[in-house]
Amino acid sequence: MMISRVAKSHGLIRLLKKPCDGCLRSPLFLRFPADGFSTFRSYSLTRSRFMSTDPMVGEEARNGGVTMLPAVEDKYGGVMTEMTRPMDPSAFSALLRSSLSNWTLQGKKGVWIKLPRQLIGLAETAVKEGFWFHHAEKNYLMLVYWIPKQDHTLPSNASHRVGIAAFVLNHKKEVIVVQEKTGRFKGQGIWKFPTGVVNEGEYIHDGSVREVKEETGVDTEFVQVLAFRQTHKAFFEKSDLFFVCMMKPLSLEINAQESEIEAAQWMPWEEYNKQPFVQNHELLRYMTDICSAKTNGDYEGFTPLPVSAPDLQGNLYFNNRDLSSRQ
């Protein structure tokens, strides 16, 4: 349907003669992981002459000489256009149809439109052309369209939030605990591990060190992931992965974060364990059993190791004791 619709507009708007494919500039724009285990297609984008950050685009648009939306290409035969300037919806509609017509003729597949919040008024036009939403962040909405007749092979949206709890034990077998100013345990006198959310682009071990520092002022070194928990509907339909992390303190003085933390202290591990809040909670009992086992040297979790591949950098978390012992 889309193809026939854009074909109709084909004759009305002058099409760009030189396809985007022929005018690459920079070999890498975004980097996506791809390795033997991954289903996620690598997405090294190449810049086209119509790249939105190119100052020429604005000039050409003002001169009325542009009949295509500015776009960068991806490795999978798709294109992405990022809108940066206000535009009359009818002008956007004409440009979008012209561009779709040309991309269809070029055999392009996925078409991405990144709309900054201030230009959200253009979204309706894209939806009318058959675009749907892929994801959104605070300041933009990403729309997507699939030209081929076959089922799309676009990447899924992010499905999980990642959190950590930090088990920080000092040489006196005391653990760092906090009382939070907000949340469901506020004002109940419950002492809990420092917890937090791992940001996108942040490693679990870096996020753990950051959260302990922010909430308590204590410097730590990441030791290992002792366990993780998966739950669903963490917010709306999204799921949650929550990692219990063993940390080694590098400093002892506590300075509780004013904005979020009511109180923070070192507490004897046995005292933490005795809290009814811990004893009456199946999950917490498992967690504390695991932490106790780790404290006694009876338990091995997953240790991170930086690994790289030509197209990828990451951290592999695994049972290093078991793997090392056999080598």
Place this chain on the structure above:
Amino acid sequence: MMISRVAKSHGLIRLLKKPCDGCLRSPLFLRFPADGFSTFRSYSLTRSRFMSTDPMVGEEARNGGVTMLPAVEDKYGGVMTEMTRPMDPSAFSALLRSSLSNWTLQGKKGVWIKLPRQLIGLAETAVKEGFWFHHAEKNYLMLVYWIPKQDHTLPSNASHRVGIAAFVLNHKKEVIVVQEKTGRFKGQGIWKFPTGVVNEGEYIHDGSVREVKEETGVDTEFVQVLAFRQTHKAFFEKSDLFFVCMMKPLSLEINAQESEIEAAQWMPWEEYNKQPFVQNHELLRYMTDICSAKTNGDYEGFTPLPVSAPDLQGNLYFNNRDLSSRQ
């Protein structure tokens, strides 16, 4: 600024006399996890008389008697409104201002607006009132606004995609391998583990079983997570968690999935290991070392255990051998 703006409109529009708080109907609408380790506030929503699925809302709207947007409340003093019918943007603007004015007077905090794709034309109005984007799925955009002057305490958006690779070994020390029809390894003769994406709302162990069944037709039982890898910029700015899962085959006959899989077979484990594609890839060498160690009984990963709490159900993945051996 928002407060002064809505205060201005206060006198112009008749405000609802009975606040939402007084008219709860159903105790639970959405369930959010909350436990001692989690920072994620529980979000049991209560339905108000203005719940969008209430047929009365439509009637009242048609009669012009509604001065508030339909909304459900959340436990954190916020409200969510889901738009379901087309509305003139100026009428929406008036309703939104009236509602914000009232919610401000009621001391509400977060305000969520769920806009279905077909009503995206209303987003511009909300953005003009100070709303930003929280997340989006294929068919809706979720906008949010924070009334208090203090920093917001709204939940973060999902930051990670979750994937799996399935290590399925039979009694002859053969492993299931596939060649994919799409992706970067297409047509290169490379045999790899079945891989896939874990959906939101799906456990890692369920997703692994599903993916192996879909791609190869083989029934499996989940054994454990052997390792996981974290990488960034999996797509756009999102990160990726990728779990290597040991699976036990429950059937042997292979039926390759027509849409995605070019070929699938049982391959001797040593033969898989010898592929240059595996040997030249640092990450894959670690992965295969771990799988070999597991095959020889020298390695323990994390086993899932269903755990529950009054407000939460989930799975805890941990080193069950180490924990069991000390009890």
